[in-house]
Amino acid sequence: MESHDPEKASMLEIRHLAKSFAGLKAVDDVSFSLETGEILGLIGPNGSGKTTLINVVTGLLHADSGSVLVDGTELARKRPHVVARAGIARTFQTIRLFGELTVLENVEVGAVSQGMSRSRAVTIARDLLEEMGIAEWGSYLARELPFGHQRKLEIARALAMNPKFLLLDEPAAGLNEDESDLLLELLRDIPSRKRVGLLVVEHDMRLMMSLCARLHVLNYGKTIAEGTPAEVRANRDVVTAYLGSTA
Numbered sequence: 001m002e003s004h005d006p007e008k009a010s011m012l013e014i015r016h017l018a019k020s021f022a023g024l025k026a027v028d029d030v031s032f033s034l035e036t037g038e039i040l041g042l043i044g045p046n047g048s049g050k051t052t053l054i055n056v057v058t059g060l061l062h063a064d065s066g067s068v069l070v071d072g073t074e075l076a077r078k079r080p081h082v083v084a085r086a087g088i089a090r091t092f093q094t095i096r097l098f099g100e101l102t103v104l105e106n107v108e109v110g111a112v113s114q115g116m117s118r119s120r121a122v123t124i125a126r127d128l129l130e131e132m133g134i135a136e137w138g139s140y141l142a143r144e145l146p147f148g149h150q151r152k153l154e155i156a157r158a159l160a161m162n163p164k165f166l167l168l169d170e171p172a173a174g175l176n177e178d179e180s181d182l183l184l185e186l187l188r189d190i191p192s193r194k195r196v197g198l199l200v201v202e203h204d205m206r207l208m209m210s211l212c213a214r215l216h217v218l219n220y221g222k223t224i225a226e227g228t229p230a231e232v233r234a235n236r237d238v239v240t241a242y243l244g245s246t247a
């Protein structure tokens, strides 16, 4: 990953992105943009295309059409390591850690994967574990970590790649309310401290309304709304498709 200058703003632009699976339009002409320092929420019912969108943006799946641009550089249909080098990191809906490596080593891998020296990677990894509040777990195996801490570890590993943009797929899934609140406070600080742009996918509306400046709403792969949490909560289409009477 090219070194990320925190003073310089960057822009991630998704333009007319589309991806089908055997005729099912999982992502259907979706466009939005995200700046470094910002938090954008991506919400929508189960199966509305949120994970597919992240997979297409990060190169895990090939877009059928459309663009993914970081500061004007085309990344659609590029391989995952190319996308990572261009400054886009992610976490997974189902946690993917190196279970047999230590917690510290998991974070080091993130840094080393972007060309950092081993000694620099260790320093960065220690700092990130501290920031995520799991420093005392550094020498445990990742699989020994309590579940809630595994979610934080995955975020620490992604941040070790020094990304411009971090895409989080349901970071609070499986956490209880207290753990979610703690995670919320950790996430809230990341964009301003590291000048990273966060895209957060999450079903916990309480968390999302408090965390995100803007929300982008999908339904059956299509954008049905984008706006502030207040605007989205008041949007009839969103209430019908997703929020229902619980919002």
Ligand SMILES: Nc1ncnc2c1ncn2[C@@H]1O[C@H](COP(=O)(O)OP(=O)(O)OP(=O)(O)O)[C@@H](O)[C@H]1O
Pocket (backbone or CB within 6 Å): 021, 024, 026, 044, 045, 046, 047, 048, 049, 050, 051, 052, 053, 093
């Ligand atoms: N690899 C695949 N092959 C075929 N269909 C897929 C594949 N991945 C996803 N889909 C389908 O694409 C649609 C979008 O799925 P996706 O996982 O992106 O939704 P999501 O918004 O992330 O849902 P959730 O909130 O449940 O995580 C669904 O209909 C899903 O069944």
Ligand SMILES: [Mg+2]
Pocket (backbone or CB within 6 Å): 050, 051, 052, 093
């Ligand atoms: Mg998903």
